[in-house]
Amino acid sequence: MNSSQRITSLTIATILSLILAFTFTFALAQTNEGEFGDAPEGALAYPSSGIMGSFPTCTSIGPAAFIYHYPSPFQFFGPMKDYEMDGNAGSCPGFAPYDMDECFMDGDAGLLIPGSSTIVAASVVPCPGSPGGAIGPICTPAMWGPSVDIMVANLHNEPAFVNVLMDWNQDGIWAPSVQFGCAAPEHILMDFPIPGGYTGPLSGLMPPGFLVGGNSGYVWSRFTITNFPIGIPQWDGTGQFEDGETEDYLLLVDAAVSTEDTSWDSLKSYYR
Secondary structure, three states, X not given: OOHHHHHHHHHHHHHHHHHHHHHHXXXXXXXXXXXXXXXXXXEEEEOOOOEEEEOOOOOOOOXXXXXXXXXXXXXXXXXXXXXXXXXXXXXXXXXXXXXOXXXXXXXXXXXXXXXXXXXXOOEEEEOOOOOOOOOOEXXXXXXXXOOEEEEXXXXXXXXXEEEEEEOOOOOOOOOOOOOOOOXXXXXXXXXXXXXXXXXXXXXXXXXXOEEXXXXXXXXXXXXXXXXXXXXXXXXXXXXXXXXXXEEEEEEEEEOOOOOOOOXXXXXXXXXX
């Protein structure tokens, strides 16, 4: 083999090596596509207080980690699920607009009750098509169905598991918290089993009720379905899973219900 042939062989080998390296790198990058969260991380979470969100959503923002589901099509909320390369439908670290993936009854959104909201120009506004409503008044029992509900699908034969978080004290993280009116756990539903083949409202499986938190106003929530139990009380919303989906919503908590008697007979008594 002469020098010209050796140079040609080396050139071909180099090109093949570069092609293989590029193919491997591209394939590795593609594996990042999947299902992520949507709650704000490194962005304003609560306009009324100015609290920034530190929810585990984006792969490129800390100190929180993130949640990720591999692109498997069998377990999800709503009518379907789609995939992205990062949180908030791939727009991380940006949150303008918020709720790029789900807002209310749009695309693959599964939330049924109550209506949800989003943030536009540092103000909370209803999602398009949202009927409004609230989870309930502070420090009161809530039930799945009347208070909150979401469509869920498990197309596997094996059970799936649903976990739900609520940021009751509005501090921008899901963690044990101090609240004004009562001490309600932020991990309101833990590893609730969804039978194989079930498609329908979560309330149809009769999950246990929960206590609404002690702060009125808007709270960021996380609904997650996974192929295995998370097994962590007071879960923070992070993890990587082989299947499933995560949907985050901004929901309203009402102020306390007045116990004062405001009937006409009671009011007349003040004037006697």
